[in-house]
Amino acid sequence: MSKEHPLIAVVDDDASVCKALSRLLRSSGLDATAYSSGRAFLECGAARNPDCLILDVQMPGMSGTELRDRLNARPRRIPVVFITAHDDAAAREKALGGGAVAHLYKPFSDAELLEAVAAALKNAPDGAEMMEDGQQRDEVGCRPENRRNPVWRNGGQE
Numbered sequence: 001m002s003k004e005h006p007l008i009a010v011v012d013d014d015a016s017v018c019k020a021l022s023r024l025l026r027s028s029g030l031d032a033t034a035y036s037s038g039r040a041f042l043e044c045g046a047a048r049n050p051d052c053l054i055l056d057v058q059m060p061g062m063s064g065t066e067l068r069d070r071l072n073a074r075p076r077r078i079p080v081v082f083i084t085a086h087d088d089a090a091a092r093e094k095a096l097g098g099g100a101v102a103h104l105y106k107p108f109s110d111a112e113l114l115e116a117v118a119a120a121l122k123n124a125p126d127g128a129e130m131m132e133d134g135q136q137r138d139e140v141g142c143r144p145e146n147r148r149n150p151v152w153r154n155g156g157q158e
Contacts (some may be wrong), residue, residue, distance in 0.1 A: 008054060012054075038061060
């Protein structure tokens with residue numbers, strides 16, 4: 001990963017988790033943005049080309065593993081760290097079997113999450129993903145209600 005400040009996207013239906021993880025990531029020198037659902041990420045976040053995804057396994061609508069499977073169909077694979085409050089061996093195997101870097105049970109320590117993200121970033125693809133018409137895009141079609149919080153870059157809010 002050659003970016004100075006890699007972008008990490010957090011996808012979780014729990015606003016407090018999104019906020020806490022975004023703060024942790026920013027305090028560690030990473031850029032962070034959060035989304036309330038898999039659908040919100042697909043509508044808004046995928047165009048941002050994150051370098052790593054932190055996905056909750058169980059969310060209403062589209063689960064974290066369903067989102068990962070949809071994204072794995074794309075040419076540019078984004079490394080994934082799964083988080084969950086449910087100790088389910090079958091779900092863990094499904095998550096890791098699909099190429100996830102880590103599968104963490106809540107509550108996890110800051111160090112555990114940051115270690116998993118660091119491992120994911122070692123395998124992150126370089127370069128921005130181009131959209132179907134060949135243009136690099138940002139926030140295309142994103143509805144504000146789908147964003148949990150703004151993108152934070154080192155030094156401020158975007």
